[in-house]
Amino acid sequence: MFPSSDNAFSPSTLFSAYASLTGFLMLFRSMLHDFVPEQLRAYFSTLLDRFFTPKSKTLTVIIDENFGSYRNQVFDAAELYLRSKIGPETERLRVGKTPKQKHFTISIEKGEEIVDSFEGSEVKWSYVQSEKEKGEQVKRHYELTFEKKLREKITSSYLTHVVAESEEIKRSLRVVKLYSKDLYETDDDDGCAGGNWGCISLEHPSTFETLAMDPNAKKKIIGDLDRFLKRREFYKRVGKAWKRGYLLYGPPGTGKSSLIAAMANYLKFDVFDLELSSIYDNGQLKRILLSTTNRSILVFEDIDCNSEVRDREADDDDQEIKRNNNGRVTLSGILNFIDGLWSSFGDERIIVFTTNHKERLDPALLRPGRMDMHINLSYCTGLGFRTLVSNYLGLDGLNHPLCEEIETLVDSTEVTPAELAEELMQDDDCDVVLPGVVSFVEKRKVERRKAKDSVSICNEVVKTDDDDEKQSVCTNGMRNRKKQAGRRKGRGGLGM
Numbered sequence: 001m002f003p004s005s006d007n008a009f010s011p012s013t014l015f016s017a018y019a020s021l022t023g024f025l026m027l028f029r030s031m032l033h034d035f036v037p038e039q040l041r042a043y044f045s046t047l048l049d050r051f052f053t054p055k056s057k058t059l060t061v062i063i064d065e066n067f068g069s070y071r072n073q074v075f076d077a078a079e080l081y082l083r084s085k086i087g088p089e090t091e092r093l094r095v096g097k098t099p100k101q102k103h104f105t106i107s108i109e110k111g112e113e114i115v116d117s118f119e120g121s122e123v124k125w126s127y128v129q130s131e132k133e134k135g136e137q138v139k140r141h142y143e144l145t146f147e148k149k150l151r152e153k154i155t156s157s158y159l160t161h162v163v164a165e166s167e168e169i170k171r172s173l174r175v176v177k178l179y180s181k182d183l184y185e186t187d188d189d190d191g192c193a194g195g196n197w198g199c200i201s202l203e204h205p206s207t208f209e210t211l212a213m214d215p216n217a218k219k220k221i222i223g224d225l226d227r228f229l230k231r232r233e234f235y236k237r238v239g240k241a242w243k244r245g246y247l248l249y250g251p252p253g254t255g256k257s258s259l260i261a262a263m264a265n266y267l268k269f270d271v272f273d274l275e276l277s278s279i280y281d282n283g284q285l286k287r288i289l290l291s292t293t294n295r296s297i298l299v300f301e302d303i304d305c306n307s308e309v310r311d312r313e314a315d316d317d318d319q320e321i322k323r324n325n326n327g328r329v330t331l332s333g334i335l336n337f338i339d340g341l342w343s344s345f346g347d348e349r350i351i352v353f354t355t356n357h358k359e360r361l362d363p364a365l366l367r368p369g370r371m372d373m374h375i376n377l378s379y380c381t382g383l384g385f386r387t388l389v390s391n392y393l394g395l396d397g398l399n400h401p402l403c404e405e406i407e408t409l410v411d412s413t414e415v416t417p418a419e420l421a422e423e424l425m426q427d428d429d430c431d432v433v434l435p436g437v438v439s440f441v442e443k444r445k446v447e448r449r450k451a452k453d454s455v456s457i458c459n460e461v462v463k464t465d466d467d468d469e470k471q472s473v474c475t476n477g478m479r480n481r482k483k484q485a486g487r488r489k490g491r492g493g494l495g496m
Helices: 011-035 038-052 073-083 148-173 215-230 232-238 256-267 282-290 319-325 331-339 382-393 401-411 417-424 430-462 467-490
Strands: 058-064 093-096 105-108 113-118 121-129 140-147 177-180 198-201 243-249 270-274 296-300 349-355 373-376
Touching (some): 058 073, 058 148, 073 105, 073 140, 073 148, 113 148, 121 148, 215 243, 215 256, 215 373, 243 256, 256 270, 256 296, 256 349, 282 331, 382 401, 382 417, 401 430, 417 430
Parallel strands (some): 243 349, 243 373, 270 296, 296 349
Antiparallel strands (some): 058 140, 093 105, 121 140, 177 198
């Protein structure tokens, strides 16, 4: 006969069943330890854990601040990248600024999370920082969490995207430096390359938008620079050094220095200003050039003033320059660094030569591979004047009745952007300035005509046998031309 239902689940019955089960489990555990090897027990334990523990659908990647004994570049990239992803939902931020920084540095505080999306997938970033203990450094890392099925996509494409974006952010925030051997190196030089170079921040405001030159020419230069930056693998594949040479030529005051500054601001490349006349010999030139950095612009201004780079087949009566230079830096020394074995040193180099007289340069210096792109910065055009009016007076070229007249005058005479810029700075009132510009350009047009007439007369007189007449006419004509050139040079293009 079975016990009644009242006694089946009585406290005494339950306690007796519990005691029996406990005794059985203790006996089973003792037998398991005595007869089953430890490795087998661990295997079954792990198997049971996997069976009963619910599987997580997410994966977390730890990005430490240091990778072995080196700084973790992925951590630095994430730190910079996440600054641009801070949203209104973030509750705590860190803000800082050093004396030489122009902008505040904003970053997330420990424990904060940032959600980001990439190609339709969502990831979560967390910043973790350990508490500082006595004698130990603070340890920092980022935790990147995402769905397991996205592992391949995140660890390859997304992290590559983060590093690339951080490089772009770093480039945009970078302060461009101007290096010169004439500056003394100090301990306060923030971010200077060293190598006995002194540097200052290049705060020249010139950009391609403010340059008073032909819009098509600007577009062509920008396109060439963009292609250069993207062609790292191309240069490696064709077996050429990753560098590009530019020759800027034209009369004084046409904006050669301003174009160099615009290129530096656009590329965020440092500028190294090299003065050949202060360099003793080819060996010193080589040492100086080897101390420059990657992603930089090497500038040789007024290269025609060095007699060694002049056309060896042309007649050159300027013996004074040759005596002053005394052949210290030779053409072969310059060419060896530009296009010889030493040209492979460094990456992403822009080499710029400027000259007022292209025809004086040796053809060996001008060929492609040395000077790849020749840019003629000639006298101002009507479109260039329109840019100057916008820069200095805030006017569109069609907003004032005199602008069209001035553009026509500028197109019909030889006047430099520096000269026009000086006239536009005379007053803030366009009704006062523009009539003065009209008078200036008309006067300059007459002066140019007279100068050309003097040259024509001189050429005619040379055909005669009257030596006194030759000397008188030609000397006066050349003196007038030199005076005009001196006035143009005094209004040089650096401040344009």
